[in-house]
Amino acid sequence: MKKRRLGVHTSIAGGVHLSIERAKELGCNTVQIFSHNPRQWLVRGIPSDSILQFKELQKSYDINPVFIHTSYLINLAASDKGILERSIELLIQEMDIADLLDADYVVLHTGSASQDSEEVGRKRAIEALKRIARKKEWRAKLLLENTAGERGDISSHIKDIAEIIDRTGSPPIGGVVIDTCHAFAAGYDITDEYGLSAFVKEIGTYIGLDNVKLIHLNDSKKGHSSHVDRHEHIGHGGIGREGLRRFINHPAFKNIPLILETPKKSEDDDPRNLKIVRNLL
DSSP states (O other), rough: OOOOEEEOOOOOTTTTHHHHHHHHHHHOEEEOOOOOTOOOOOOOOOOHHHHHHHHHHHTTTTOOOOOEETTOOOOOOOSSSHHHHHHHHHHHHHHHHHTTOOSSSSEEOOOBBBTHHHHHHHHHHHHHHHHHHHHHHOEEEEEEEOOOOTTBBBBSSSSHHHHHHHHHHHHTTEEEEEEEHHHHHHHOOTSSSHHHHHHHHHHHHHTTTGGGGEEOOOOSSSSOOOOOOOOOOTTSSSSSHHHHHHHHHHHHTTOOOOEEEOOOTTTTTTHHHHHHHHOOO
16 A cells, blocks of 8 residues: 655754754655745745755655745735735745755745735736746646635635636646645535535546645634634644544545644644544544
8 A cells, every 4th residue: 555645844944954854753754845934035045065965865765745835925916016026036936946956846825816806816826827937947846725715815715726727827837735724714614524525526627636736734723614724733623633534535635645734832743743644544
């Protein structure tokens, strides 16, 4: 039986290569990182020796796929032209770094329309992605993530993401990330068999199940249809342990890598959540 790929988001503090060491210490065989400070526009170069160590450790420990989560500042739906241009530039840098590290995928929240309608915001994001696609080609692929449905979100429903992918027709886009907390908060009741089946059917119809490349496995602190993006420890939120067990073992998702983005208040949090998930698999 193929071993399930399970990991967490690890820190790059002290050097990007140390994120792989941290993943290994936790017993992970996949990983997600930021390639730089996600709350700053400035991207500092990564030392060549750190890049080399990252790649050597990743291969040695068989930690794959490698996912890079983009900066929280990127907003391809921004009405402010300055923010939009900086977002495009930063996403290009993120893709460049992914190729330097031989990362497989770059995870993107497409953005928020703010005061405009979601339709207008999606149109801006689509045009931005088309511009990025014309810049160059990358080995790493871009993954669009579903969002929680907060005000202005342009990708909280499967149809929204499908529209972006279809209208962009963009080579960099390689699939989607499904976040369980975001789906639940956006209004998908994935806690029971009926709701999960409907969710799977919608993905299959509009995006294609083969295009799901990653699951962000998080419980939801604020509950169903809350439209609030607040992650919770596995089994301590509105989805619950059984709901998450059903989700990760569903035939549509059983071979998809899992990355936990659960709260990190202490050193014990990641090991505890990972142990729970291993028992659920």
